[in-house]
Amino acid sequence: MxxxxxxxxxxxxxxxxxxxxxxxxxxxxxxxxxxxxxxxPPKEKLFSYSFKRKKIIDSPKLKKKLLxxxxxxxxxxxxxxxxxxxxxxxxxxxxxxxxxNTIIIGVAEHSIxxxxxxxxxxxxxxxxxxxxxxxxxxxxxxxxKNKFFKKEKNPEILTYPEEKNGLRGLVKDSxxxxxxxxxxxxxxxxIWDRLEKICLGCGICTYVCPLCYCFSAEDExxxxxSAGHRCRYWDACTLNNxxxxxxxxxxxxxxxxxxxxxxxxxxxxxxKEYGKSQCVGCGRCQKYCPAEIDIEKVLLEIIxxxxxxxxxxxxxx
Amino acid sequence: xxxxxxxQSVKIEKIEALSPSVRLLRLKKRLxxxxxxxxLAGLWGYGEAxxxxxxxxxxxxxxxxxxxxxxxxxxxFHSLKKGDEITIRGPYGNGFPLDFFKGKDVxxxxxxxxxxxxxxxxxxxxxxxxxxxxxxxxxxxxxxxDILIKNRVSRWQxxxxxxxxxxxxPTPGWRGHTGFVTELMGEIKVNPLDAVAVMCGPGPMAAAMxxxxxxxxxxxxxxxxxxxxxxxxxIGKCQHCAxxxxxxxxxxxxxxxxxxxxxxx
Numbered sequence: 236m237x238x239x240x241x242x243x244x245x246x247x248x249x250x251x252x253x254x255x256x257x258x259x260x261x262x263x264x265x266x267x268x269x270x271x272x273x274x275x276p277p278k279e280k281l282f283s284y285s286f287k288r289k290k291i292i293d294s295p296k297l298k299k300k301l302l303x304x305x306x307x308x309x310x311x312x313x314x315x316x317x318x319x320x321x322x323x324x325x326x327x328x329x330x331x332x333x334x335x336n337t338i339i340i341g342v343a344e345h346s347i348x349x350x351x352x353x354x355x356x357x358x359x360x361x362x363x364x365x366x367x368x369x370x371x372x373x374x375x376x377x378x379x380k381n382k383f384f385k386k387e388k389n390p391e392i393l394t395y396p397e398e399k400n401g402l403r404g405l406v407k408d409s410x411x412x413x414x415x416x417x418x419x420x421x422x423x424x425x426i427w428d429r430l431e432k433i434c435l436g437c438g439i440c441t442y443v444c445p446l447c448y449c450f451s452a453e454d455e456x457x458x459x460x461s462a463g464h465r466c467r468y469w470d471a472c473t474l475n476n477x478x479x480x481x482x483x484x485x486x487x488x489x490x491x492x493x494x495x496x497x498x499x500x501x502x503x504x505x506x507k508e509y510g511k512s513q514c515v516g517c518g519r520c521q522k523y524c525p526a527e528i529d530i531e532k533v534l535l536e537i538i539x540x541x542x543x544x545x546x547x548x549x550x551x552x
Numbered sequence: 553x554x555x556x557x558x559x560q561s562v563k564i565e566k567i568e569a570l571s572p573s574v575r576l577l578r579l580k581k582r583l584x585x586x587x588x589x590x591x592l593a594g595l596w597g598y599g600e601a602x603x604x605x606x607x608x609x610x611x612x613x614x615x616x617x618x619x620x621x622x623x624x625x626x627x628x629f630h631s632l633k634k635g636d637e638i639t640i641r642g643p644y645g646n647g648f649p650l651d652f653f654k655g656k657d658v659x660x661x662x663x664x665x666x667x668x669x670x671x672x673x674x675x676x677x678x679x680x681x682x683x684x685x686x687x688x689x690x691x692x693x694x695x696x697x698d699i700l701i702k703n704r705v706s707r708w709q710x711x712x713x714x715x716x717x718x719x720x721x722p723t724p725g726w727r728g729h730t731g732f733v734t735e736l737m738g739e740i741k742v743n744p745l746d747a748v749a750v751m752c753g754p755g756p757m758a759a760a761m762x763x764x765x766x767x768x769x770x771x772x773x774x775x776x777x778x779x780x781x782x783x784x785x786x787i788g789k790c791q792h793c794a795x796x797x798x799x800x801x802x803x804x805x806x807x808x809x810x811x812x813x814x815x816x817x
């Protein structure tokens with residue numbers, strides 16, 4: 236028996252779910268905000284302090300559970316990596332609190348070939364009208380009890396290949412990327428000078444990235460001075476003040492330093508910390524870059540030159 | 553789940569002006585820390601910044617922060633008075649490897665506002681004086697007025713810490729040295745094979761000191777540097793303090809020289 240959901244029933248299912256959860260539908264419209272935006276919001280209040288009562292005001296309880304519907308498997312993989320980053324080596328309370336309050340329903344418009352990293356329920360396309368429901372958690376089990384999910388003996392099961400995605404293929408070889416990216420800087424590869432000239436240093440690549448998680452903290456005051464809020468907001472390592480300290484010293488003064496640091500973190504430091512690239516190949520950074528920097532092409536060029544030099548030095552010795 | 557970002561309120565017990573632009577805040581709270589670790593101190597409405605405690609780790613009644621007027625937060629700290637409250641979280645970071653220092657001579661080098669963790673380390677040495685060999689502190693400041701340890705020198709000397717002071721711009725009556733701390737190495741008599749060097753100060757100072765220490769026989773693993781970076785979280789998330797593959801907040805702030813000197817940034 237296979238648990239099946241008819242495509243035409245999705246809107247009705249979402250309507251029922253939205254009574255209990257606040258639903259964000261990734262299928263409905265093009266959302267630039269990656270799932271990161273709901274778990275690590277662009278700006279959030281961490282603590283509020285009452286100057287009158289001289290104490291921290293308890294933060295309001297989280298409202299309805301959040302339900303992210305229609306994430307593709309690439310974004311789900313990103314959430315899984317973010318979960319790991321926010322748990323190890325130390326726990327980020329505010330991320331994990333939101334994460335525990337979130338249900339994820341993934342929709343795969345292709346046949347699933349690899350095990351799924353995270354999420355509560357996955358809907359896998361099996362024919363033009365139906366999805367197979369794969370529940371992965373207790374929350375997922377609860378949702379498939381809904382009347383729109385039906386058990387079928389012999390539904391038509393077709394194979395839909397995954398869309399070709401060069402970047403996604405590239406980031407799978409995280410070991411090669413870690414070596415090649417570090418090599419490119421140590422050899423003063425001209426690509427970094429070239430990118431410094433093109434990059435506007437706007438930080439949009441980091442904002443749309445589902446895996447860029449750096450942040451800054453800042454306090455805010457109520458206009459009447461009654462309370463202060465300790466807030467955190469997205470920062471971007473490509474912005475000028477990212478590594479600047481009081482007194483004016485800037486540890487990464489040039490855009491070249493900062494742009495390389497973005498790559499270094501994703502492909503070198505992340506590999507050393509977690510054994511994988513902090514890139515899932517979603518392609519948002521290339522889509523939204525105002526300077527049209529194509530990170531896939533950048534990586535391909537670096538890898539090509541790295542391999543050439545390696546084979547050259549191998550043939551000499 | 554513990555909230556590692558949760559700050560605590562602490563009361564300012566005493567304020568002391570150490571120089572025209574530097575103040576010591578004595579905070580009424582017992583802080584369990586290892587010299588070299590840091591706390592994130594904050595003021596509601598202004599935010600948080602990292603500081604290394606300067607007091608003895610054995611002190612049960614209070615701990616001291618030394619704050620130079622520089623950025624938004626440190627300037628706000630300068631406007632406070634006795635009895636006001638600030639927030640604290642931490643301590644964070646690794647601290648100095650005290651066990652490794654045991655039985656060895658220690659050469660401490662510091663400049664300007666790099667003194668707090670070194671001052672705390674000296675208090676630890678004094679309490680355990682017989683466990684350590686010769687102790688030197690070479691400390692440099694811009695003018696005699698900028699020397700932040702004026703009222704500690706004689707006590708430290710009494711407990712067998714050789715303190716050598718130098719300034720860039722001497723004033724009439726200055727009896728110490730003139731010039732960079734690097735020029736004080738001639739005054740220091742230690743056996744490099746049985747000694748460690750500990751540095752906390754401006755980046756160029758550490759680099760210049762390394763060039764003096766290496767020829768004397770100090771190896772990378774015997775040179776310890778306390779690093780300064782921008783910090784927002786203190787727990788390895790926010791990315792501001794990353795240097796190469798290390799995080800200053802988690803892996804440091806105290807590093808062996810060879811852990812960081814080849815970092816690309």
